[in-house]
Amino acid sequence: xxxxxxxxxxxxxxxxxLIAKAFAHPARIAILQYLVKSKSCINGTLVQELGLAQAxxxxxxxxxxxxxxxxGSIEGVSVSYCINPEKWEQVQGLFNGLFDELNNSCDSxxxx
Amino acid sequence: xxxxxxxxxxxxxxxxxLIAKAFAHPARIAILQYLVKSKSCINGTLVQELGLAQAxxxxxxxxxxxxxxxxGSIEGVSVSYCINPEKWEQVQGLFNGLFDELNNSCDSxxxx
DNA sequence: TTTAATCATCGTAATATTGCAATATAATTA
DNA sequence: TAATTATATTGCAATATTACGATGATTAAA
Numbered sequence: 614x615x616x617x618x619x620x621x622x623x624x625x626x627x628x629x630x631l632i633a634k635a636f637a638h639p640a641r642i643a644i645l646q647y648l649v650k651s652k653s654c655i656n657g658t659l660v661q662e663l664g665l666a667q668a669x670x671x672x673x674x675x676x677x678x679x680x681x682x683x684x685g686s687i688e689g690v691s692v693s694y695c696i697n698p699e700k701w702e703q704v705q706g707l708f709n710g711l712f713d714e715l716n717n718s719c720d721s722x723x724x725x
Numbered sequence: 726x727x728x729x730x731x732x733x734x735x736x737x738x739x740x741x742x743l744i745a746k747a748f749a750h751p752a753r754i755a756i757l758q759y760l761v762k763s764k765s766c767i768n769g770t771l772v773q774e775l776g777l778a779q780a781x782x783x784x785x786x787x788x789x790x791x792x793x794x795x796x797g798s799i800e801g802v803s804v805s806y807c808i809n810p811e812k813w814e815q816v817q818g819l820f821n822g823l824f825d826e827l828n829n830s831c832d833s834x835x836x837x
Numbered sequence: 838t839t840t841a842a843t844c845a846t847c848g849t850a851a852t853a854t855t856g857c858a859a860t861a862t863a864a865t866t867a
Numbered sequence: 868t869a870a871t872t873a874t875a876t877t878g879c880a881a882t883a884t885t886a887c888g889a890t891g892a893t894t895a896a897a
Contacts, residue, residue, distance in 0.1 A: 616882060617855065621776045622751035629754050636745035638885085639734035642823070646738075649827045656844050664733045666887050671845055673885095690843050690894050696827060705824045711754070712817050715761045715808060728852060729885065750855085768874055778857050783875055785855095802864050802873045839897085846891070853884065861876065867869085 629707050635680050641673050655691040741819050747792050753785050767803040
């Protein structure tokens with residue numbers, strides 16, 4: 614019926630899928646890269662940079678914020694977002710864990 | 726109107742988003758992990774393992790195959806899938822590239 | 838306090854994804 | 868050839884995502 618059966622999977626699998634979903638849109642990738650590059654940004658700047666409507670950017674920012682990848686602090690009229698280093702590290706760990714699973718089980722070209 | 730504006734983003738951003746989308750479902754993560762663990766698998770085995778309907782598994786396998794993460798070879802009545810090492814390496818490269826962007830621009834705790 | 842500026846939220850339309858039953862396809866076996 | 872086995876495809880219903888205009892909330896300046 615169109616709803617993901619999370620109960621069938623492990624916490625790690627569900628967690629990884631959620632984070633991957635955050636990366637699964639080019640606008641959110643672009644936002645993260647811009648955040649990294651400029652160390653902080655505001656919604657308005659991103660509207661110029663990306664070419665999407667202000668409401669759309671705001672929505673993408675919220676998704677990134679909801680899973681903890683970024684955090685925002687009010688600066689006068691605007692809001693300054695930045696990467697959350699702890700979460701970012703955790704994300705790297707999860708992905709690297711997945712990648713290592715293959716690299717270890719598949720030492721040479723003997724695989725597949 | 727609900728359709729991703731890919732033309733606004735770079736090829737790398739779109740590519741990364743597509744791959745992330747493949748990871749953005751726990752069933753597909755589970756399939757990849759099972760493939761890695763058992764070095765090969767068939768649709769039927771996965772139905773037992775995951776508890777989703779055969780049609781659903783087949784659909785997830787197709788998505789993974791379409792972006793090149795896995796490849797299947799016919800073995801009699803069944804089909805044996807396995808990881809595509811080249812693509813897997815490319816995927817790692819893309820993600821590590823993204824991760825490195827932050828790690829380099831953010832040497833210490835001076836960030837954020 | 839009005840005005841302007843900036844970001845968030847709401848409501849809605851278009852599109853995409855998820856899951857499964859039913860059915861189709863392909864290969865092996867009787 | 869007919870039956871069996873294993874996977875793929877189709878069609879559909881439920882749900883989720885994407886995008887944006889309109890509107891709301893908040894802060895700074897006039």
